[in-house]
Amino acid sequence: MGAARARLWPYGGHPGPAALRFPLPDPSPPAMVQPDQVREAIRRAIPDAQVEVEDLTGGGDHLQVRVISGAFAGLARVKQHQLVYGALRSELASEAIHALAVQTATPT
Numbered sequence: 001m002g003a004a005r006a007r008l009w010p011y012g013g014h015p016g017p018a019a020l021r022f023p024l025p026d027p028s029p030p031a032m033v034q035p036d037q038v039r040e041a042i043r044r045a046i047p048d049a050q051v052e053v054e055d056l057t058g059g060g061d062h063l064q065v066r067v068i069s070g071a072f073a074g075l076a077r078v079k080q081h082q083l084v085y086g087a088l089r090s091e092l093a094s095e096a097i098h099a100l101a102v103q104t105a106t107p108t
Contacts, residue, residue, distance in 0.1 A: 031094075031096055032059070032060035032061065032096065033060060033061070033063075033091050033096040033097055034060070035053040035054075035055065035063075037091075038051075038053045038063060038065065038088065038091070038097070039051045039053055041087050041088055041091065042065065042067060042084060042087045042088070044087065045083065045086060045087030046067065046069045046071050046083060046084075046087065048069050048070050048071060049067050049068065049069040049071070050067070050068040050069070050107075051065060051066070051067050052065065052066040053065050054066075056099075056101070060096075061095070061096065061097055061098040061099070062098060062099040063097055063099070063100050063101070064100075064101040064102075064103070065084065065100065065101070065102055065103070066103045066104075066105075067080075067084055067102070067103070067104050067105075068104070068105045068106065068107055069104070069106070069107075070106060070107055071083065072104055072105070072106045073106050077104065080104040081102045081104060084102050084104065085100070085102070088100065
């Protein structure tokens with residue numbers, strides 16, 4: 001019984017009651033998101049957006065986006081960024097995107 005627990009609980013020792021309530025995280029890495037998927041997700045939420053996506057590390061999970069949209073007119077920068085983050089909510093929650101740098105602007 002003890003050996004079976006050791007295999008189930010990789011942190012050594014007895015897992016305690018918390019381990020029964022909180023499952024171990026999935027060790028498999030999240031699926032990598034493609035720049036086109038990011039671009040389309042933003043355009044679904046902000047239809048007039050001009051979007052540039054740059055992969056900062058080559059791993060597909062650290063991205064920088066530049067978004068230009070008339071929808072940002074009159075909004076504080078934090079509200080503009082919230083619109084972009086909202087468009088990528090599921091990708092961020094799944095950690096397919098681990099880090100996201102956002103630059104926003106209105107058309108000139």
